[in-house]
Amino acid sequence: MRSYRRRLLVVPALLCAITSLVARPVDAVGDGKGGPNHNGTGGDSVLSARVVKLYEDAARATERYQAGRQEAEAQRAKALRIEKLLDRERREIGVLREDLGRLARAQYRSGGGMPLTAQILLASSPDQLMRGQHVFSQTNLAVGNAIDKSRRAEARLTRDEARSAAAWESLEKRNTELARLKKGIEDKLEEARWQLQGEADASVAAGSCPGAVRLDQKKTDGAGAWVAPVRSYELSAGFGSGGLRWAHRHTGQDFAVPIGTPVRAVGDGQVVKVACGGAFGMEIVVRHANGYFTQYAHLATVAVDQGERVDTGQWIGQSGTTGNSTGPHLHFEVRVTPEMGSAVDPVPWLTKRDVPVG
Structure with missing residues (x-):
């Protein structure tokens, strides 16, 4: 060396x-x-201070914007999880509807759809009639429960879909506002930068x-x-x-x-x-x-x-x-x-x- x-x-x-x-x-x-x-004028201290202040504002706006984007990513991941849950709810509703169809068919095959007078005439004994009525009651109860469960599931699905869409819309609106704020500050900063540079160029050209x-x-x-x-x-x-x-x-x-x-x-x-x-x-x-x-x-x-x-x-x-x-x-x-x-x-x-x- x-x-x-x-x-x-x-x-x-x-x-x-x-x-x-x-x-x-x-x-x-x-x-x-x-x-x-x-x-000895001290330069344009107001403009210089404004540029520094705009830098700080832009940095804070950028931080808020980035935080908003991170929140958006978290919300997107949450939305995907919710969508998976909604898909599962839709599949469950499909299964419930299939169960309803199966129960209805079973009820029809077991005579549940037959008028009570016909069931009395065709019954070989009171016991057979009572067993038939018991099966019919149980089948009706199962069908009723299945219908009620299906309706609750469909209402929950509609509610969850609306909640998810509202949350996503609110987040997108907020991020749009943050992006607009960030751009506004950056535009002001860019204008102030070149104004500052123009004054510097004039000083250098004058050699002072x-x-x-x-x-x-x-x-x-x-x-x-x-x-x-x-x-x-x-x-x-x-x-x-x-x-x-x-x-x-x-x-x-x-x-x-x-x-x-x-x-x-x-x-x-x-x-x-x-x-x-x-x-x-x-x-x-x-x-x-x-x-x-x-x-x-x-x-x-x-x-x-x-x-x-x-x-x-x-x-x-x-x-x-x-x-x-x-x-x-x-x-x-x-x-x-x-x-x-x-x-x-x-x-x-x-x-x-x-x-x-x-």
């Missing part, structure tokens, strides 16, 4: 080569208040970073000494990959996230650079106690000022697509100096600090 000293020796040569190919971002002077490239937009972070969500720069993401361009948009090789790891996603400081440190313009658009560089620097680029807003101390997991900005960017993402670098040309692969660097990326 090459030593850091050897890397530092080749940094000047790399900087000269890269400077000739890629325009350097406009740096802010480290005065601790944003430097001359900051207009707005002042820090203070985001209302209820709780620093860093569980350990180090965290990933964004909470939820998909990896896109990796370290060292080739591409027409880079002068040589890709110098960081890209995290594909929507515009306005809160970006976190991966570790404790101090902001040494806040800049706008150039290939990286709106960017932040943080120095850490272990001698490394981390860069966060293509932002839509910055939430810290140059010279400010930051904690692990603290929101320092919001992702965007400013500068040399083909779409919304966070460009994240780990460097041995604050300047470009000294980057190391950030994925194994984070992995060694118990932050798996992938």
Whole structure:
């Protein structure tokens, strides 16, 4: 493994080569208040806060929607079980009807359908007549019970079918409402995202970073000494990959996230650079106690000022697509100096600090 000293020796040569190919971002002077490239307005804090709030609303709506879908799946499974029970009830009713037919036929064969006068005339003895009447009474009782049982079963079946259909209809209606609510919030969020990006593009085009937009972070969500720069993401361009948009090789790891996603400081440190313009658009560089620097680029807003101390997991900005960017993402670098040309692969660097990326 090459030593850091050897890397530092080749940094000047790399900087000269890269400077000739890629325009350097406009740096802010480290005065601790944003430097001359900051207009001191604090940016559009209302819009930034609205984007963060809509993210939270969308997350809650998504949770409710997913819970509704899970409930729907549970209801679907329950409906299938009920349908099996209903099928069994239908089969039982069919059996009862067959029994009724069998009893009626048996009653007819045993003379149950014969008038009482004919039975008296044809009976060979009073005992035969009494036995016939007893069988007739028992048969009539069995037929009556079977008819009553069949009617109760049919009423229960009708009631269960109606209850099942009503429950399913209610659940579908609720899920439709949840889906509509979720889409409404997402539409508002998407509109706010691009409004935020439009303002960021205007600032970058003017080469003037707005002042820090203070985001209302209820709780620093860093569980350990180090965290990933964004909470939820998909990896896109990796370290060292080739591409027409880079002068040589890709110098960081890209995290594909929507515009306005809160970006976190991966570790404790101090902001040494806040800049706008150039290939990286709106960017932040943080120095850490272990001698490394981390860069966060293509932002839509910055939430810290140059010279400010930051904690692990603290929101320092919001992702965007400013500068040399083909779409919304966070460009994240780990460097041995604050300047470009000294980057190391950030994925194994984070992995060694118990932050798996992938």
